[in-house]
Amino acid sequence: MLVSIIIPIKEEPAIQQLVDEINKTIKLDHEIIIVDKSKEKPKINGAKVISQRSDGLGNAFVEALSQTKGDVIALMDGDGSHRPEDLNSMLSRIGEYDIALGSKLIEGGQSNDTLERKAVTLVFSLLTRLILWTNIKDPMTGFMAAKRSIFNEIKLMPRGFKVVIEIVYKSKARVVEVPILFRERNMGYSKAGFNIRGVHEISRIITLLLELKIGRLAGKW
Numbered sequence: 001m002l003v004s005i006i007i008p009i010k011e012e013p014a015i016q017q018l019v020d021e022i023n024k025t026i027k028l029d030h031e032i033i034i035v036d037k038s039k040e041k042p043k044i045n046g047a048k049v050i051s052q053r054s055d056g057l058g059n060a061f062v063e064a065l066s067q068t069k070g071d072v073i074a075l076m077d078g079d080g081s082h083r084p085e086d087l088n089s090m091l092s093r094i095g096e097y098d099i100a101l102g103s104k105l106i107e108g109g110q111s112n113d114t115l116e117r118k119a120v121t122l123v124f125s126l127l128t129r130l131i132l133w134t135n136i137k138d139p140m141t142g143f144m145a146a147k148r149s150i151f152n153e154i155k156l157m158p159r160g161f162k163v164v165i166e167i168v169y170k171s172k173a174r175v176v177e178v179p180i181l182f183r184e185r186n187m188g189y190s191k192a193g194f195n196i197r198g199v200h201e202i203s204r205i206i207t208l209l210l211e212l213k214i215g216r217l218a219g220k221w
């Protein structure tokens with residue numbers, strides 16, 4: 001089984017460290033595809049780097065997907081927040097399940113986030129669960145492993161950062177949440193912080209949730 005690990009990055013100085021850590025830790029055969037939106041294309045050993053032509057993290061995933069060869073597709077952040085050992089636990093659940101999500105909000109999950117960040121995560125998770133009527137505890141996660149076949153059945157139209165919830169909701173796959181330790185980024189800067197971009201992102205998330213719900217009610221997915 002080949003696993004394609006997609007990592008979207010935009011100015012991430014610690015990416016080489018993460019790639020080395022993945023290559024040491026992931027037990028299954030794998031390829032790493034970095035989809036880059038930095039001003040200067042980084043040189044990275046042990047991974048394939050493609051330059052993103054579209055905008056946004058969700059579109060970065062879609063662009064990278066067409067370059068993958070794996071039977072399983074994984075998505076993780078490039079700032080070190082998502083740990084490769086947690087990806088191993090998630091991958092071990094694929095087969096029994098179609099999608100494994102890394103969750104900081106289920107028993108055994110943890111995050112080093114500030115109280116402010118934890119509150120924002122919680123509010124959006126509750127909002128998502130309420131609007132989409134899902135029992136996923138951490139639906140805003142960006143850490144995922146999924147069978148490739150899932151992507152043959154759905155058409156993604158990403159908005160902003162949150163592509164995982166779109167995949168889960170449109171595919172009606174068998175989903176399991178796996179507890180993870182979400183590490184704080186220790187280098188680079190946040191692209192989803194509490195600035196004007198953050199405000200745009202919040203309105204994009206709400207639009208996405210409503211679009212997903214209306215699409216379901218209209219029988220589109």
Ligand SMILES: Nc1nc2c(ncn2[C@@H]2O[C@H](COP(=O)(O)OP(=O)(O)OP(=O)(O)O)[C@@H](O)[C@H]2O)c(=O)[nH]1
Nearest residue numbers: 008009010035037056057060077078079190191192
């Ligand atoms: N290719 C690409 N990568 C992006 C884009 N926006 C963000 N990223 C990457 O997506 C991942 C998640 O973004 P972060 O800035 O860490 O967002 P976050 O995790 O919500 O915020 P922090 O907790 O502060 O790190 C990181 O690897 C970013 O570099 C984009 O437009 N294109």
Ligand SMILES: [Mg+2]
Nearest residue numbers: 077079081185
């Ligand atoms: Mg981050």
